[in-house]
Amino acid sequence: MELKRALLLLALFLEFSDSHKCDIGHDRRNNSCIDTDECVMIPDVCGAHAQCFNTHGSYYCTCNEGFQSKTANFTAITGECEDINECFMNTHGCSDDKVCMNTVGSYECRCRNGYRLTRTDAGCEDINECINPDVCGRNAQCNNTFGSYTCKCDQGYSNYGNNQSECIEMSCDLFESDAESPGKLKNLLELLRSSCESLHGPDGHGLTGEQLLENVFTTTDELLLDGKIAGGEMLSQFLDAVENSMRLIGPQLREPVTRMETHNTFAEVAVARNQTPPSGHVTLSAGSAHFETSWETVVGKSYPGFAFVALVGYKDLNTSGLLHNVNSEKPDDEERSVTYQLNSEVVTAVVSNTETKHLSEPVTLVFTHVEDRAESGGVAYSCVYWNEYEGAWSNEGCVRAESNSTHTVCSCSHLSSFAVLMALYPLQDSFELVLITRVGLVLSLVCLFLCILTFKFCRSIKGTRTSIHLHLSICLFIADLVFLCGISSTQNKVGCGIVAGLLHFFFLSAFCWMLLEGVQLYRMVVLVFHTTLKHLYMCLVGYGVPLVIVIISAISFSKGYGTDRHCWLSLDGSFIWSFFAPVCIIVILNSFVFIITVWKLAEKFASLNPDLSKLRNIRGFTVTAVAQMCVLGGMWVFGCFLFQEEGTQVALYLFTILNSLQGALIFFMHCLLSKPVREEYCKLITRICSRKEKKYSEFSTNQSSNSQQPLRSNQTTGESKI
Structure with a gap:
């Protein structure tokens, strides 16, 4: 419309500007100006x-x-109606x-509603809705009023x-209480029964729905706060x-x-409320749960003129009850644990x-x-x-449609009280992990046994550090032996x-001896003490x-000693x-000792060897750092992932390998890398080899003398012994 008006103005303007021969609203025809009919144009x-x-x-x-x-201003240009x-x-x-x-x-x-035109259309007359016998149902009396009607229910309806x-x-009778029910639950049921009876007749009246809802939630808060909901029968009540209260209040x-929303x-x-049943979807939320259904499901087969749907959530109802009919894909022996x-x-x-x-x-x-x-081999929803x-709790009729680490979507073919149940299955150690553990522990036991013999009988390395290494090896030897033989004895x-x-x-004793080794290192390198720690104090x-x-x-x-999966400390509480x-404290202290x-040592090496290249220093210190940290318990940083329901597999394998080979590392660092110990080993091997050679030479000499003796001749007779 605005475009048409703009075109008309443009045409009139062009017409006016054409030599200015005709006025606006006129058209030049046959050398004369004729009025333009805008209504036709x-x-x-x-x-x-x-x-x-x-x-x-x-x-x-x-x-x-x-x-x-x-x-x-209604003009030709701007006017609209x-x-x-x-x-x-x-x-x-x-x-x-x-x-x-x-x-x-x-x-x-x-x-107006409730009225209709008279037959003569002279005015309106009241409609008698009670003519329809189904307007109030069979269990009520219909009373017509001007423009409306009311339904008075029979007794019991x-x-x-x-x-309307x-x-x-x-x-x-649904609100009858049990003799064993808590007092507050009895009071709630009596209140609901009283409200129900007030609606039990044509002239019934009582508390409003909002008042009843508030009273119900006040009582449920008190029950949940007092912890009175315990056991399957009490939870059912x-x-x-x-x-039943929501069916009465809704x-x-x-x-x-x-x-x-209340505290719990x-x-x-x-x-x-409509004359016709509602349709479409309805969604409700209660706390961290959402409920979705259709009004057709809410109404069902009969529609009395109203329909309601309610969702109630409980914050502190944390009882799991007994588990029945929960389908599991795990074997029976695993299901029991x-x-x-x-x-x-x-x-x-x-x-x-x-x-x-x-x-x-x-x-x-x-x-x-x-x-x-998230769901995994040990977790299922x-x-x-x-x-x-x-x-x-039962999962019959309820299907898990979707699940991730934060949410689970359930689809159920019936209505009741619902929840998501998390099943924690015992994780089975992989064959590779068990094999690594057993082979590493056997190797460590052999190496620790050699360490014990070395630290006990090697006289050239006697001292405080050797005593610490001896007790450390003994503790680790016993711990590894008990671990290897009894960690799975859960029966x-x-x-x-x-x-x-x-x-x-x-294991704690081994860490304490590691701490004593760190203290001794600090005294030797930093404090430069030549005194030794007393053996009694070290044992204490x-x-x-x-x-x-x-x-x-x-x-x-x-009860914390021993679990269903391992003979180790419980994760409960x-x-x-x-x-x-104690392990973390010792590792932290030893880390500081190690750094100092x-x-x-770097300062001393720099002063003793000023021409030593930086590359060799860094390489040597790095190797020493890694080895010393392993001895002082640095590998136990990965121990937090052991015996957990879920853990980082890389950390778990690292802990298993390093911890099972700890005895071998101690043997390698304190025995094989020690020059005095190597010399003692060489002397021992030399003695063993010399004894074997001596025995072999004596045996060879005896054999030679015995073989030559029959060939000798008798000097007196000149005849052979043969």
């Missing part, structure tokens, strides 16, 4: 709902009846018993305050009470969507449809994990619901605990400190830190 120049009138040299527009100009809302401006002619309904360019007078809905049967809520409970309820735990909040899904055991289409629940863990008949709980205690003691540190730690640990948590805490020692 440009159709709809005035827009919709308007009429165009030509004038001499111009035109004007007028709006049709029922329309008015959008602008105050819009509908007049007679109902809003109160310019209609409808009577008081009718309602004005605006239309385009006009209006209509219609009867209720429409939950929806006076069908009445359905109620059973307040609690979840039944919540589900239809009484006034708002289409009601949300409520979330809830979101959606309510629909599987541990289960809930890895999501528990939620209860309730709909107005009472037939929820076999839904026409499955519902979807999305759970956020409490602990972020299951979508479960609380089976009140068996008093346990006997007592024996497994003893094995774990011995490993705890001797090397054996006394680990003994005290083991005794305190055994007294405080004796951070008990493993009774070993790792290397620094001082």
Whole structure:
């Protein structure tokens, strides 16, 4: 429309500028100026709902009846017409018993809801809705009113305050309490029963839905906070009470969507009230869980005039109960050692449809994990619901549609209380890892035995460091031997605990002797002390400190020695830190000692050998650093990944290789690389070889004399002995 007007102005301007022979709104024809009919030249120049009138040299527009100009200055250029809302401006002619309904360019007078036109169209008359016998159902009495109607339910039936809905049967016996139920749960059930009975008749009235919901959540908060929900039977009573309360409260809520959050409970309820059943999808959220279904599933086969869907979540309901009917792909022997735990909040899904055991289409629940863990060989997720008949979690009818480290999507064909169950399966050590461990330990045992003999009987290397190496080798020898023979002896709980205690003691003792070696290195290199540590003090540190730690640990948590998978310290309650805490302290202290020692040695080497090349210094110090760090326990940095449910495979293999070969490393560094020890080995080998040669020479000499003796002649007789 604006484009047409612009073209018209352009044509008029060009016409006017053509030698200025004709005025605007005129066209030159046959050497004379003739008026231009703009209404014919440009159709709809005035827009919709308007009429165009030509004038001499111009035109004007007028709006049709029922329309008015959008602008105050209604001209040929800017004028457009819009509908007049007679109902809003109160310019209609409808009577008081009718309602004005605006239309385009006009209006209509219609009867109000609950009324209809009389046969003579003279006015409106009331509609008697009670003529329809199904308007209130069979269990109610219909009372017609002017423009409306009400349904009064029979005794034992209720429409939950929806006076124009069908009445359905109620059973307040659902809110009966058990004699063994907690007092607060009994009080809640009595409150719900009282509210139910108040709706149990035509004139019933009581607390509003919002008030009931608040009271219910206050009681559930107290029950969860006190920890009264324990055991399968008690959990079933609690979840039944919540589900039945939502069936009582949901239809009484006034708002289409009601949300409520307390200290331990979330809830979101959606309510629909229409003459026709609602349709489409509905999504609810409660805490870290999401619930999605369709209104068709919520309504079911019958629609009384209202429908509701509710999702309730519990923050501190962390009981796993007993496990039944949880399908597993693991063998029976592994299944017996599987541990289960809930890895999501528990939620209860309730709909107005009472037939929820076999839904026409499955519902979807999305759970956020409490602990972020991805599925692996040792972790599996299951979508479960609380089976009140068996008093346990079950996955029957629930399928895990999708899962990652943070979320699990469940698809269930029935409604109940749901959660995500995390199964922790015992990880089996790989054949390569077991082979490396056994071969390395056997080699270390042989090398440690040679170290013990060397440090004990080699007189040329006697001293404080040799004594430390001797006790270190003894502790590692016993620890490796116990580890090799008893680490997997989990069948006997007592024996497994003893094995774990011995490993705890001797590995800690080995670290204490490593600490003493670091102290001795510091005294020799940094302090330049020539005095030696007393043997009694070293034994008190090397054996006394680990003994005290083991005794305190055994007294405080004796069940921590031995697990279902290994005869080692339990991971429950951070008990493993009774070993790792002293280890970390010793490793840190020895690391400082090592750095200071290397620094001082570098200064001494630089002063003694000023012409030594930097490359050789760096290479020598690097080799010494790696070897010394291994001896002082640096390899145990990777020990944190051992016995874990999940760990870095690279770190696990590094720890296994380095720790199993620790005895071989000690033998290599302190025996084979020691010149005095090599000399002693050479002397020992020389003695052994010389003794063999002496025995061989004596044997050869005897054989020669014996073989020559019969050939000798008798000097007296001149005859041979033969």
